[in-house]
Amino acid sequence: SQQGEEDPQALSIQEGENATMNCSYKTSINNLQWYRQNSGRGLVHLILIRSNEREKHSGRLRVTLDTSKKSSSLLITASRAADTASYFCATDYNNAGNMLTFGGGTRLMVKP
Amino acid sequence: DTGVSQDPRHKITKRGQNVTFRCDPISEHNRLYWYRQTLGQGPEFLTYFQNEAQLEKSRLLSDRFSAERPKGSFSTLEIQRTEQGDSAMYLCASSFSLAIGELFFGEGSRLTVL
Numbered sequence: 074s075q076q077g078e079e080d081p082q083a084l085s086i087q088e089g090e091n092a093t094m095n096c097s098y099k100t101s102i103n104n105l106q107w108y109r110q111n112s113g114r115g116l117v118h119l120i121l122i123r124s125n126e127r128e129k130h131s132g133r134l135r136v137t138l139d140t141s142k143k144s145s146s147l148l149i150t151a152s153r154a155a156d157t158a159s160y161f162c163a164t165d166y167n168n169a170g171n172m173l174t175f176g177g178g179t180r181l182m183v184k185p
Numbered sequence: 186d187t188g189v190s191q192d193p194r195h196k197i198t199k200r201g202q203n204v205t206f207r208c209d210p211i212s213e214h215n216r217l218y219w220y221r222q223t224l225g226q227g228p229e230f231l232t233y234f235q236n237e238a239q240l241e242k243s244r245l246l247s248d249r250f251s252a253e254r255p256k257g258s259f260s261t262l263e264i265q266r267t268e269q270g271d272s273a274m275y276l277c278a279s280s281f282s283l284a285i286g287e288l289f290f291g292e293g294s295r296l297t298v299l
Contacts, residue, residue: 116288121286
């Protein structure tokens with residue numbers, strides 16, 4: 074079974090708009106990570122937020138973490154067509170070996 | 186830095202045949218992971234190695250699956266007597282144990298069992 078659940082499962086927006094994806098998880102975590110996957114390719118790490126952090130920024134990405142609600146959100150600002158991909162949250166809950174548990178992903182389509 | 190490489194990228198086989206996938210991690214990484222991803226789903230953890238030791242195996246890894254990392258460098262994942270349900274993308278990732286953080290993924294090996 075998968076630890077995280079992303080919402081929405083699919084998102085379609087126009088270029089220039091912001092995209093927000095949410096992730097909920099079930100157990101206590103050490104950190105939460107977001108990955109991106111282009112169709113048919115491997116996953117690429119985007120950002121990591123530790124359990125004692127509430128917000129983190131990286132370029133056009135903003136991640137928030139609410140451990141009381143066991144949820145996280147990924148905001149992509151000023152989206153581009155090249156941002157079209159699937160986005161996955163992954164939780165590290167045992168801190169023993171970076172054994173990440175992934176959610177089902179949000180499929181983002183950015184229309185030019 | 187050549188990244189994580191996987192071979193083959195695509196494999197089509199008939200049910201009942203054995204297949205083997207190879208993963209070459211980033212050279213300085215001592216941890217290596219195998220994940221399986223079916224269409225429209227997130228990756229599911231299969232197993233991981235620290236150096237040559239296999240430290241964790243998922244219940245998804247049935248008796249028909251075996252993974253090795255004999256010299257603590259490259260790894261192989263073998264599936265015996267393949268079934269149609271084994272059709273998936275098999276992803277390899279690596280990391281360095283002293284670094285809490287990201288996994289570096291390969292491009293995956295896509296298996297189709299006819």
